[in-house]
Amino acid sequence: MEEFLRKPEIRRITRDVPPAHYIFSIESFSLLVDTGVEKYESHAFDVQNYKWRLSLYPSGNKKSNGEGFISLYLQIEDTQYFPRTWEVNVNFRFFILDQIRDKYLTIEESDGVIKRYYQMKTEWGIAQLLSLDHFNETSNGYLVDDCCSFGVEVFVIKQTGKLERLSMMKQPPNNTITFQLQKC
Template identity: 50%
Template sequence: MDENSAHPFSNNDGAVEISRTLREVPPGDYLFQIKLFSLLSKAEEKRFESSDFESGGYKWKLCLYPNGYEKENGKGHISLYLAILEADTLPFGWEVNVKFELFVYDHMRDKYLTLQ
């Protein structure tokens, strides 16, 4: 079996694909917790940023637009972006491939929304 592969299988709901990947860099995680989201959505500021964090040897931050990022047709939605920091220090033509998941906990419904 290849180190990196995908194998489809089916169940009652239809086809599902399982990916298998071996990697040298351990996965990272970061918790960006908002205690009172309703206050953010009413604030005059349109953008909020997390503290800087490191994962995979790079520095990152999360950028939150509680009322959507209007330039990307996000109005009426919550927009959350993963931004790499210090990009100007990376070599010309650099590329970083990232697979990330966002887990958003809705305390009113006691459910998690997962975005990948």
Template identity: 50%
Template sequence: MEAVFENQGGVARSISDAPPAHYTLKIQLFSLLVNTSGQKYESAEFEAGGYKWKLALYPNGNKSKNVKDHLSLYLAMSNTSSLRLGWEVYAVFRFFLLDQNKDNYLVVQDAMSKEKRFHGLKLEWGIDQFLPLKAFNDASNGYLVEDTCVFGAEVFVVKERITGKGECLSMIKDPLSIKHVWRIDNFSKSDTECHESKVFIAGDQKWKIQLYPKGRRLGSGSHLSLYLAIADPTTLSPASKIYAEFTLRILDQVQARHIAGKGNYWFSTVSNQETGWARFFSSSYFNQPGNGLLVKDVCLVEAEVTVHGIASAF
């Protein structure tokens, strides 16, 4: 049985004897959550309508929307990276709050719109003023009893569709510059066309250095070629782009007069997975005794990488 008893400010409230069909969130010692979790608590993932969702609860109200003296509660899509580009999901949802005194539920939903459109730029919808804190904290109402409360949600997907493509560029404030030194032993004894360094992390991205001892492309047969490359493009979405400043160096092990090349580049998982110099310097210069670039058949290569921005499709 369900009865609507309030419809104010675009929010419909009703009473239901039936529990939420898709997810229940029980919180014990709620007062400790308020004091320790900060502004927001996110539930674990749950599935409804073939998609992953989370509840986002603001125990003291969503400060970013200037909510005061109320609980704020939202439904957020989760794990959307596996969805096709340009996805849209239309869903109807309801929130539940158990009245522990009467053993029924307060049901809260948006009365102004029956369905909400979730997409790459809007992953979260909900109720800013879900319930006044005064009413929630009053044990006689049954919502918070012995510092315990129970929330819930039902989510029904109405329709899905694929729209045009788009991308989101996220620039990084105060990015860190990461250095990686790579030691190549027995340099002259290797017949490898391309030496590849171990994978290293810079800007939360995986990179590797590539060195061609006998050159590549325009440098073939006369120069060393040196490149910075995305280590594993398959781990990124198809349309991802990474903007990075970088320096590649062959280290002078004797006089510390390193040979360096500097650049900046939009790395792409589609066609621009690497960049560098086919003619980094001549093979004859590299092999000259005493210049410190090859000492006891050891070559030291250094990469310094700063990631400034990442673009991904939605």
């Protein structure tokens, strides 16, 4: 049981290439924080025929132990049009632009877990994406001239429905083996 309760490890690497699917930039980040807004939701964007939205907690998601951190989540949109038993399996990674070095800090769960979106769980993310102290330190490049950029790449895992089955018999009748191919 303890295995399921442990917090997932987070992998942080940098890369030159921007996120493939979505970037949103914030000018006057301090004004956003000063308004006291708990969560900012980006505009909806399309990836692989689904609508998504980023949810940013500029002062951390306090309900998920994110106080003192930037918290970022990916939520699926327009699910009211899906079948009642819908499910979308996704692997994603978040980005923060380092404006000084022109690189992207890439943040994802290190075990590459596929997240299952369904009627009762329409949002996944990282409550402790980056500490506010580290984010606010200008020399780190994430918040420069009160501006910052966040991004995401979303990879939907599509079920292909292909199945292969092999059945063997120890003693076939009449020592005859028959192969029958069926379309599944």
